[in-house]
Amino acid sequence: MDKHINSKQAANLEFWIAIGSIVVSFIATCIDDFPLRSVLFSHLLTLVLYLVLYFHLAPTVEKNGKTSAGPAFLILALITIATLTGAVPTYMATLLSVKLLLIYFNRNKKVPENLLMYDAILLFAIWMLAISCCWMLAANHAIRTYVFAVPLPMILVYLYAVHGLLPGIWNKKYRLLRYAGVMVVVVPLSIPVMLLMLHLFEQHHFYSGIQLPYTYQINEATISIGMVGNTISQLVIVIPCAWSVYKKRNEHTQAEIYTLKTELGKSDAHLHFLKSQINPHFLFNALNTLYGTALQENAERTGEGIQKLGDMMRLMLQENIQDIIPLTNDLEYLKNYIMLQELRTATSPDISIETRIEEVSQDLQITPMLLIPFVENAFKHGISLRHPSHIKITAQTKGETLYFDVHNSIHLKPDNDPEKGQSGIGLENVKQRLQLLYPGKHELMIRENGKEFFVHLTLQLTTNA
Structure with missing residues (x-):
């Protein structure tokens, strides 16, 4: 600032x-x-x-x-x-x-x-x-003649060589020979430009903006200065400098491309690793939920839970390997997960689970498994079968922006709980994935006090164009 x-x-x-x-x-x-x-x-x-x-x-x-x-x-x-x-x-x-x-x-x-x-x-x-x-x-007449007439053809030849000729022949065989051959033709073509500048020098000679009562005449000496100066400058300065500058820039560009490919490879490998962590992590949570449901109720509720889990497993196996999926599919996955958790808590009147997931009108696309870790975290730390608990989940879209909020109570784990003091991999993974996949296109706010936990995610999505 x-x-x-x-x-x-x-x-x-x-x-x-x-x-x-x-x-x-x-x-x-x-x-x-x-x-x-x-x-x-x-x-x-x-x-x-x-x-x-x-x-x-x-x-x-x-x-x-x-x-x-x-x-x-x-x-x-x-x-x-x-x-x-x-x-x-x-x-x-x-x-x-x-x-x-x-x-x-x-x-x-x-x-x-x-x-x-x-x-x-x-x-x-x-x-x-x-x-x-x-x-x-x-300055004396010779220097003025050179400075006035020669630099423009030098500039034009240089710009053509660096930005027109060399990019087209650099990756071809015998590029140096090709370059020299073309420049042998181009340099003589710059002579008319130099002669035009000499003509301007003769007709319009000014000093500090006020025209002098005399003009310089083009003669053999003046033309010689222009011809020799242009030829030597093109051969000694322009041609080698253009080659050197383009070579240096090309090497720098190739180094940047290599660095970007290396970083992209690391990010891609890291992203696949994160995805592989998320799937088994959720499966363990889901199996524990089904186990608790089976102990509480009859096989009918267990069957319903297995059906929801089957729908979720199908999405995980078919769509989680893709880079992006329809937002409607990801929200459907979210609903199934919440309904599966509601089966576990249905017999506890002190547990309040409120969801407001609006229908999506556009064909928006999202990276899979971005939203579920926040909901998993809410049920993991926000639900207690012995104490009043609440979870509120909202998801809505405006244009191509998704607004996702999770608000839940917090219950301290007993000292003998093996998960006490462990935040799990879910939230850390999703933070890293957001940084990798939506840089500059998301806003994540996480707040926590002694009793409640808040998550607000704003995500700029794309449509299936």
Whole structure:
């Protein structure tokens, strides 16, 4: 919580510093007697671009989930065009570049589907920052030519290699040879982009947002700088870097997949173990119940109990091995269990068992044997044949949400009872299963005082679509 508050405060501080910088720049430029219309337009454009970055691109990059890269590339294109044409003052382009870098470093790293957008943001931010620094530091003509004309084709080739070419050939034979062959074709195709940038450099040369009375002319030296710089940069920087970056990312992804498979295997094995524990645990309870019923009454009640147990055994054998079953089946299992317990307690007037299990209107699905441990626990600890006891069980659905409550009295076990001080495996198992199968989709509250025990479970279910 504190981290979230500090992050929000830092964002607000950055926002007002940026707005203040734009306002101060506007006032200072007006004082220098530059044309008011040109100054007003350039600073308003800077303000608009910053606001788009702050209110649209930053939240898009920071939120969870896969996001379309189209709007991000459009914003980057607008900033690039505004910087290259001088519509945004050079020092204001620096502010926009820094904002892009902040957006990149605050990105949501858990969404690998957005890597193309993240890479583009970082590379364009560095390029715009380099252009701004060259102009403000009055770098020589050769450096300005290189920085203006060469990085864009480098960026485009890099993005194609990492996000288009390498993913398609990485698992094929001779991938390095394939990669080299394609890049030999792609690099020459980047030359027209470089020549276009040289043309823009010739036609629209600006310094701090104010056009100079002269322009640089494209000549053999300028073209040579662009051609040699582009070729060497592609071969020495882009091609090996793209290969290295994709290889490293792929190894990291494979390591994550291996870890997830290992954890999934452990969880699956553990889940099967938990299921195997639940079945015999319940069978012992059911047999004890039938044994007590046989001692109290005649064979008619025992037969009824055996029938209920048969229905329950059928569900356990047929459906408990499945991952999910209809909620109606699980609730029917619950009703049979409660009726079986009522046979045992029917002769005790001080025992109150109240159930309200509503009919399910939708075809909801649930993992089997999630609800029964709570009811088992209630009858195990909440019923005494010698003291007043009560159990209340309710189950209802609203939409795709199940609301399940168990409320029972508590009776201390005698000191000579072998189960005294043992909570059993049922509740612990169901807690672990809920964490494994319904992470973030359930709420379990268990409360206990000296006389009563309360369980409230809210569970988000799925339909059989």
